[in-house]
Amino acid sequence: MKVEAVIFDMDGVIIDSEGFWQRAQIEVLAEQGIAITAEECERFTKGKRIDDIARLWCERYSLSISSPQAEEQIVTLVCAAIRREGVAMNGLEQALRSFRAAGYRLALATSSCKQIIEAVFDRLKLWDWFDVVCSADDELFGKPHPAVYSKVLHKLGLEAGECRVIEDSLNGFTAAQRAGIKTFVVAPDYDDAKFAAAFGRYASLRELVDALEPEQVY
Template sequence: MNVQAVIFDMDGVIIDSEGFWQDSQIEVLAGFGIPITAQECERYTKGKRIDEIARIWGERYSLRIQPQRLEELIVAQVCGSVRSRGMAMSGLYQALRFFQAKGYRMALATSSSRQIIAAVFDRLALWKCFDVVCSADDEHSGKPHPAVYLTAVRKLGLEVGECLVIEDSLNGFIAAHRAGIKTFVVAPDYHEAKFSAAAGRYATLNELIYAMQPVLAGSC
């Protein structure tokens, strides 16, 4: 395996923020008299870009609010939660040190906006950890379209076969798979059939690192 770089998703891989996204959507929509559940957020909006999230809820409930305003309200809530309560996913810093020690470059490819990326990097002190940072906000389409992953590979100056992806959502996994990048899933539901095509499936980053040590040993 000629690995040169590891591309991380952010929400659910780097930071434990899925709950923030769900709570923010629930609270914002409740303000317009629309009750939604965490299960609905999981089903309809997990791993999607904020403009797609706003469009989904707007169309589903015929909201009169402008989509851009809905985006702003949700993003503000998420950023506030990240800055006050955000926590790194278990094994994050160990994973970063592990891959850095192997000489691999680090990239981020997330559906989140630059505003949320900044909140996460500030909270977790990650600014010096990544060589390339890509937001699907800058692409014509968000995940599951592969654009943000292909952009990350291009900015790294590598080929897709020289990169690995770590994802947690189905939309993100599909995006990376469509980009042709070997993808590892780290998620509570890693065992489900929807991730059967992954290169590896694990509950935590620590489990991923343990499994990858013999695999990567000969690629340096």
């Protein structure tokens, strides 16, 4: 089956924002007298939807603020950080240009809410690149549930075998796998055993694009 589209995750694939998410969570919980670490954020919340993140911390530490309040505070801090200091992941422009030149449609399937998507697309000037943009925030369940990937396939009018995904988190990788889409993992821990079933594993988008010719990749 001929591949027609490449579907990107956003945080950690398109923009170097994982540190912003960790910093925001740490700051919000610190205001509640709770100390968490970046490693805990990585382990418990990476790749998850913001309501799931807020609910996890509220329930875990019985916070005095509500889950929606924690969610709003985290999103506000992350948006501000993105607009102020957000930078593209290594090789993003090369990847976008290479995939577009090869004739592939580009889509986004992110756990992030619309406010975060807007901040990222404004900061990195991405509005003209993507044919379809989907947020798990619009679905009943976030990643690792495959709903957001199913929505992207529907909007593209394509089958799973006609697409490839680029993910960086276990939650995102699991969601794409459950949707039946072959997935490239692009992440610092790309060689971890948890990603053994990936279609390909690379440290950066630049390495992915440099390693394989378009006809070999897709």
